[in-house]
Amino acid sequence: xxxxxxxxMEVLVxxxxxxxxxxLVALGFVLIFKASATFNFSQGAMVFFxxxxxxxxxxxxxxxxxxxxxxxxLLMVVxxxxxxxxxxxPLMNASEDTVLMATxxxxxxxxxxxxxxxxxxxxxxDLGIGDFPVPWIADNLKLFISALDIFAGLVAALMIIGLSLxxxxxxxxxxxxxxxxxAGAASSIGIPLKHIMLLVWxxxxxxxxxxxxxxxxxxxxxxALVDLALKALPVLIIGGFSSIPGAIIGxxxxxxxxxxxxxxxxxxxxxxxxxxxxxxxxxxxxxxxPEGLFGEKIIRRV
Amino acid sequence: MSNSSTNILDIxxxxxxxxxxxxxxxxxxxxxxxxxxxxxxxxxxxxxSTTLKAVSTMLASERGKxxxxxxxxxxxxxxxxxxxxMVNLGMVQVLEGRRCFGHxxxxxxxxxxxxxxxxxxxxxxxxxxxxxxYFIRLKERRKSQAAFTSGGEQQMIAVARAMMAKPxxxxxxxxxxxxxxxxxxxxxxxxxxxxxxxxxxxxLAEQNTNVALKNSDYGYIIETGKVMLDGTAExxxxxxxxxELYLGISKKGRKNFRDVLKEESLNKKSN
Numbered sequence: 001x002x003x004x005x006x007x008x009m010e011v012l013v014x015x016x017x018x019x020x021x022x023x024l025v026a027l028g029f030v031l032i033f034k035a036s037a038t039f040n041f042s043q044g045a046m047v048f049f050x051x052x053x054x055x056x057x058x059x060x061x062x063x064x065x066x067x068x069x070x071x072x073x074l075l076m077v078v079x080x081x082x083x084x085x086x087x088x089x090p091l092m093n094a095s096e097d098t099v100l101m102a103t104x105x106x107x108x109x110x111x112x113x114x115x116x117x118x119x120x121x122x123x124x125x126d127l128g129i130g131d132f133p134v135p136w137i138a139d140n141l142k143l144f145i146s147a148l149d150i151f152a153g154l155v156a157a158l159m160i161i162g163l164s165l166x167x168x169x170x171x172x173x174x175x176x177x178x179x180x181x182x183a184g185a186a187s188s189i190g191i192p193l194k195h196i197m198l199l200v201w202x203x204x205x206x207x208x209x210x211x212x213x214x215x216x217x218x219x220x221x222x223x224a225l226v227d228l229a230l231k232a233l234p235v236l237i238i239g240g241f242s243s244i245p246g247a248i249i250g251x252x253x254x255x256x257x258x259x260x261x262x263x264x265x266x267x268x269x270x271x272x273x274x275x276x277x278x279x280x281x282x283x284x285x286x287x288x289x290p291e292g293l294f295g296e297k298i299i300r301r302v
Numbered sequence: 303m304s305n306s307s308t309n310i311l312d313i314x315x316x317x318x319x320x321x322x323x324x325x326x327x328x329x330x331x332x333x334x335x336x337x338x339x340x341x342x343x344x345x346x347x348x349x350x351s352t353t354l355k356a357v358s359t360m361l362a363s364e365r366g367k368x369x370x371x372x373x374x375x376x377x378x379x380x381x382x383x384x385x386x387x388m389v390n391l392g393m394v395q396v397l398e399g400r401r402c403f404g405h406x407x408x409x410x411x412x413x414x415x416x417x418x419x420x421x422x423x424x425x426x427x428x429x430x431x432x433x434x435x436y437f438i439r440l441k442e443r444r445k446s447q448a449a450f451t452s453g454g455e456q457q458m459i460a461v462a463r464a465m466m467a468k469p470x471x472x473x474x475x476x477x478x479x480x481x482x483x484x485x486x487x488x489x490x491x492x493x494x495x496x497x498x499x500x501x502x503x504x505x506l507a508e509q510n511t512n513v514a515l516k517n518s519d520y521g522y523i524i525e526t527g528k529v530m531l532d533g534t535a536e537x538x539x540x541x542x543x544x545x546e547l548y549l550g551i552s553k554k555g556r557k558n559f560r561d562v563l564k565e566e567s568l569n570k571k572s573n
Contacts, residue, residue, distance in 0.1 A: 190389025190418030
């Protein structure tokens with residue numbers, strides 16, 4: 001009995017921590033969705049692009065770890081700058097659907113650029129933190145939990161705290177929330193939309209880099225990272241597209257349920273249900289709580 | 303007239319098109335003297351909002367464009383400006399329908415108006431206190447989420463937010479839309495006070511002709527994108543045609559100025 005419970009705990013905790021990896025990807029979507037009400041289809045490509053650049057700096061140019069990370073982050077700011085200038089500004093007055101289509105195109109451009117610059121082979125990324133159970137926890141709590149999962153959980157927690165503080169207490173955060181509510185009204189009182197867009201895309205780029213590092217360390221830096229973005233979709237539907245805490249909680253729920261379902265219900269379906277179980281969950285949310293758990297409710301006065 | 307320095311805003315014969323096709327304004331000219339309140343009156347679709355957006359350069363975001371004529375604000379053309387540059391130059395528009403940031407608190411809404419100014423926390427608090435002396439009601443509700451305040455309060459938030467930018471000129475687009483008469487009076491009192499004490503020039507678009515003229519110095523009446531009549535507020539209030547068409551003191555079935563002009567030309571012919 002005790003052993004069964006421990007096994008359940010292990011599955012659950014492992015799932016929750018793996019979920020924070022989804023949260024990190026989803027966080028980038030939320031940032032852009034808040035400011036431009038657009039689902040950024042290029043987020044997956046940004047993850048791939050940023051982490052491949054990071055590896056490229058380290059492995060091809062022998063730049064030390066920290067410096068390479070800073071360079072990759074700066075590169076993502078440049079990507080944000082170019083996106084604002086070349087894609088968003090010309091489409092300033094276009095409909096949200098047009099911007100949505102543009103992000104799909106942007107994704108292809110980033111994928112292509114990344115592979116043209118750093119090649120197509122799978123690269124290994126070593127963060128210095130192994131993807132194996134932490135001995136101390138295994139010995140004392142009898143739980144086998146990956147060090148990388150724990151690290152990802154800590155990083156996700158730091159990111160959410162940092163971003164929440166930024167939005168709540170800084171001037172540019174106030175500007176961002178104002179733009180998120182009503183971009184027209186924000187520009188009527190002199191909040192420059194282009195600064196906000198630049199900030200948001202750069203922040204989403206850096207978040208993509210962090211998410212890419214986690215996933216790259218686990219699964220190798222490869223093209224498949226682009227499709228990770230798809231896993232963020234159910235996370236966002238459950239957590240709410242416009243909520244940062246929602247992205248985190250959504251990730252945890254997806255991570256935990258897919259692992260638990262896989263282990264306990266999977267055998268009845270012949271296994272491998274974690275690939276589609278999150279989407280089933282997402283459909284239920286779309287039916288019964290379309291704004292997600294933490295999404296901003298559409299406030300209507302009566 | 304060469305007294306351009308006394309007019310903070312000078313619109314000369316502008317024509318505005320949306321999507322390069324739809325003609326929204328044919329020929330609108332108007333002046334706002336420094337420190338005065340000017341009313342721009344007309345029915346739905348007459349072109350009041352379009353005129354204001356042409357001035358604040360917010361037309362571009364709706365795919366509109368000034369295709370003829372000129373707009374000078376404070377001695378400079380607004381042609382090449384962006385909305386945020388106009389705010390920096392001291393012109394702020396309060397958009398139709400209040401447009402508060404619903405998920406922000408009342409106070410955050412007001413503070414957001416100071417975004418374009420480089421103020422310290424202390425300065426912002428000082429400005430806030432000053433703004434609250436005009437909008438006493440908002441001070442009580444400062445911590446509420448703006449979406450849950452009443453229509454009148456939301457209008458006050460919108461005006462207070464605009465005042466945080468320290469404007470020389472305010473463009474108010476239908477500030478009393480959908481408000482109870484008592485609130486209409488309250489809003490206009492605040493507007494008058496801001497005009498007197500802060501010296502803000504005001505261009506006011508309204509359908510509420512009577513109240514608007516009573517609180518203005520000068521008025522323009524536009525219909526289907528054209529200025530039909532202008533004059534001092536008193537002269538418009540006592541004008542028979544204005545009374546008939548806009549103040550609801552009707553004698554015959556005439557509906558707008560075009561009908562009046564038609565009738566007059568018929569009368570001339572028969573004479």
